[in-house]
Amino acid sequence: MVISGAPNNVASIVMSNASAIHHNLSVPVLYEHAVRRHEGKLLQGGTFAVFSGERTGRSPKDKYVVRTPDTSEHVWWGQHNQPMGAETFERLRAKAVAYLKGREIYVQDTVVAQDPHHRKTVRVITEQAYHSLFARTMFIPSESKPADHRPDITILHCPFLQLEGEGDGVRSEAVVALNLAEGIILIAGTAYAGEMKKSVFTAMNYYLPLEGVLSLHSAANVDPRTGKSALFFGLSGTGKTTLSTDPERLLIGDDEHAWTQHGIFNIEGGCYAKTIRLSKDAEPDIFEQTSEFGTILENVIFDEDTREVDLDDDSVTENTRGSYPLESLRNVYEHEVAPHPAHVILLTADAFGVMPPIARLTPEQALYHFLSGYTCKLAGTEMGLTDPQTTFSPCYGAPFMALNPTVYAELLEQRLRMTGAQTWLINTGWTGGKYGVGKRIAIQETRKMVRAVLNDGLRSVEFRRDALFGFEVPVSAPGVDSRLLDPREVWSDAEEYDRVYAGLAEKFKANFAQFRDLVRPEVAAAGP
CATH class of the missing domain: 3.90.228.20 (Phosphoenolpyruvate Carboxykinase; domain 3)
Structure with a gap:
């Protein structure tokens, strides 16, 4: 499957209009930025705890796929892939580009697919350091590319851009919109990090089978x-x-x-593991990651003074999560x-x-x-x-x-x-x-x-x-x-x-x- 690419390089446009660009920052530096910006807190062992706000899980009713001549005959249209008109997507893209103009942004150049024969480049642009850390953790880090690089997939991530629902042609203040023909994913109005991961997965579930994979x-x-x-x-x-x-x-x-x-x-x-009621005896390897440097704990409750986590506390959500690099586990296929x-x-x-x-x-x-x-x-x-x-x-x-x-x-x-x-x-x-x-x-x-x-x-x-x-x-x-x-x-x-x-x-x-x-x-x- 060949991705046609957008007529204009939206990532390059956003980067050229930013007030500051933090490009491919390492994990320790992203930690420093996230702490300085009060995006979360350090816990015992070195994990970084964040709260995603009102949306603590995916928002499936706010997910859309742009209907284009290239995709209309292939996509499984329905409740999981709601069609969005190209004009609506263009208005949302313009709104996101305008929103990010003059802002401090974080850019991660990554890839997906361990097999180099099926690998795709992914550029993630977001307004938060911890979301950049999440992208670096969940996808596969790669070297920095020039600003005018055209990635296979671009994620425009604007968690604090609140949409106007029907006024913007969508259902609510949030949207997850995939333009599979151009390789652009737009996420707005939700800070739940899992939307990035699953949107790219949806895209790969489109591209790979059309290649016979x-x-x-x-x-x-x-x-x-x-x-x-x-x-x-x-x-x-x-x-x-x-x-x-x-x-x-x-x-x-x-x-x-x-x-x-x-x-x-x-x-x-x-890995993006559920951590609610995680057991040290039953799940020792995953449990160990809840106190390791480099792990992001999402919506997990902790003691403000001791910074010890309470993995049994579901007062925010049952869907507490831990994001950690695969390589941090002991037994990994290399x-x-x-x-x-x-x-x-x-x-x-x-x-x-x-x-x-x-x-x-x-x-x-x-x-x-x-x-x-x-x-x-x-x-x-x-x-x-x-x-x-x-x-x-x-x-x-x-x-x-x-x-x-x-x-x-x-x-x-x-x-x-x-x-x-x-x-x-x-x-x-x-x-x-x-x-x-x-x-x-x-x-x-x-x-x-x-x-x-x-x-x-x-x-x-x-x-x-x-x-x-x-x-x-x-x-x-x-x-x-x-x-x-x-x-x-x-x-x-x-x-x-x-x-x-x-x-x-x-x-x-x-x-x-x-x-x-x-x-x-x-x-x-x-x-x-």
Whole structure:
């Protein structure tokens, strides 16, 4: 996919009109600037704490994609990619350029995609030092480019530019607008740093598949002993970061990857982990980052006097976050491209408490569940979300998929058939009853099951066929209580379990109707 580029270099225009430019500042210098500007506070260990204001999660209703002749036939238009007219975008761009004129700005020249064959340059222009630090952390730092450099992607980041809603042709005072044809991302009215990360991911989910590369909302790691890799698909809160950050394996990345005919690679250079109720025992590597220099803690509560964090305090939001460079972890994969995965894990957080904690899928079932993307959104990851909400999110990342989900499914089928990778469905949600009645499956138990999969510990165990969904559920797993593997056994009312499970199956059927005529009959028949 060739990015046409804007008729005028908007980054160069903004930089030429700035009162001061801080270009590619290092992490310590950005710390100094952020402290001096009162953007946040230093905590014990050297982390930098910030508060993002009213918006503590993504604002999906304020995200738009500019409709152009180049993009109109490709983009998956709808609630996740709301169309914006080119004229509206031009007015917003002009407003952002005028807003930044005469201001002190921070510029970071970065790249995305560890594989140099698919790399794109990203220039981030923002009015805050800590957002520049976030960009340097989450993307891949590169050398400074001249002011007239034309990057593949330009982010104009104006968190304090308040729009006029309908008067500006948008829904509210905030906007996240992607002009994919020109490679320009405009973010205004929200300081939540995750908008930058996910906007670039959305753009890469447009560019890469059009080059024949499968982009993935997934984590990935490698077994250093065998060289075998694994992929972990899942929405925020399902355990991607926690389960992939395993001291026994090397982390490739925790959220955004791509799968080519030669292997898999990380799209970004940092991690953006949820930190609420983070456990030192269950998640030691991530926990360690909450007191490390270079980590940004977003909306995390701390003691003003001691500067000690309270990771259990959700008084601002459930969606507390830690942004840290991948290289700061102990066990990291150092090469640009990793081997093809031997296992693909689809993660779901079932709030009904009826899905088995682990199931083996056929290739057709893998595609069915990949397109279904069943999970429950967890509190705080989006504005206004306070309780778990049942959702079907195609590709386990519908908010970030720029193309029709079947495009990604077709590429996934090609990769699965090419490599013979085994796919698994793992439920990190509730057991013994629905949310509010049962309890969440302990992460330690889930990790045992994941390790059994990755270490081929389930090859010789007995499996039972699920009567409703048809997938195979192990009767036993190393170190796991066998009762946990059969969710019906741990419900106090088996008949109620059957009723709820049947109800969930009907939800699957109703949701998949949108894809039934777009996939092979074998895939359409691979669900309940």
